[in-house]
Amino acid sequence: MKDKKADIFNCGRELFYSNGFKDTNISDITKMAGVGVGTFYNYYESKEKLFLEIYAKENENIKKHIAESLDLSQDPVTIVTKMIEQNFNAMNTNLILKEWYNRDFFRELELHCREADKNNDASFRNFYAELLKEWKAEGKIRGDIDDELLLALFDSLAYIDTHKEDIGIHHFPQLMKYLVGFIMKGLTE
CATH class of the missing domain: 1.10.10.60 (Homeodomain-like)
Incomplete structure (x- = not known):
């Protein structure tokens, strides 16, 4: 059938x-x-409900691809920089993921993605949370910052992402690259 x-x-x-x-x-x-x-x-x-389901799956797939493509033997700054670059590349070249920048549809899309991530044990957030713990245990990043605060630093980037229009969408990709660089340098020096 x-x-x-x-x-x-x-x-x-x-x-x-x-x-x-x-x-x-x-x-x-x-x-x-x-x-x-x-x-x-x-x-x-509705078409929107179908799209939300497709977007969540597409986003999950690209995050999985990014995680699998990383050379985890590299230094933390290089790894996180590559993660961000690959994510932005996917967001700008994939018409499904590019809808993240659609002002008319963004809020509904954001809420749907947050809910999908909560229900996904293999989420990208869990991936980088484990990576941060590993780096901390290996002495690759500062050990004086507790795990929750480390995760909050990266979660704050997601918050900034949801306010990209307020910041100025034309500044957004470069701003994120700088913030990630500042965070990683602060964690590794």
Whole structure:
């Protein structure tokens, strides 16, 4: 039996990836999936709800790819810098992930991603939390800062990310690179 929900999801992902959120509509998705529009609504209440699910999965996949691509034998500053660079590259080249910068849709997207991360034991946050503990135990970063505060330093970057419009979106990528650099240098010197 055909898995219609998976077909809708996969076709939606393909269309969002090639056309972006705005230029993809439900009828395009259902046509590609070979189902009726009514069938779409049996699984998703809106294009936005489908997109949120696709975005969360795409974000999870890119974070997993980034984590797997890192050479963890390198120094902490290099590793974190590469993580940030790869993340920004993905956000700017993948039309699904690029929606993070969509002012009209951002708040809903942010809330959905936070909820998805809470329910995901293998989240990227858990990855870097473990990495920080390991670096601290190995003496690669300062040992005088407790683990919760270390994590809070990096969590604050996510807070800044959610206020990029207030800061100025044109400054945002460079600002994040500088802040990460300052944090890492402060932790390693």
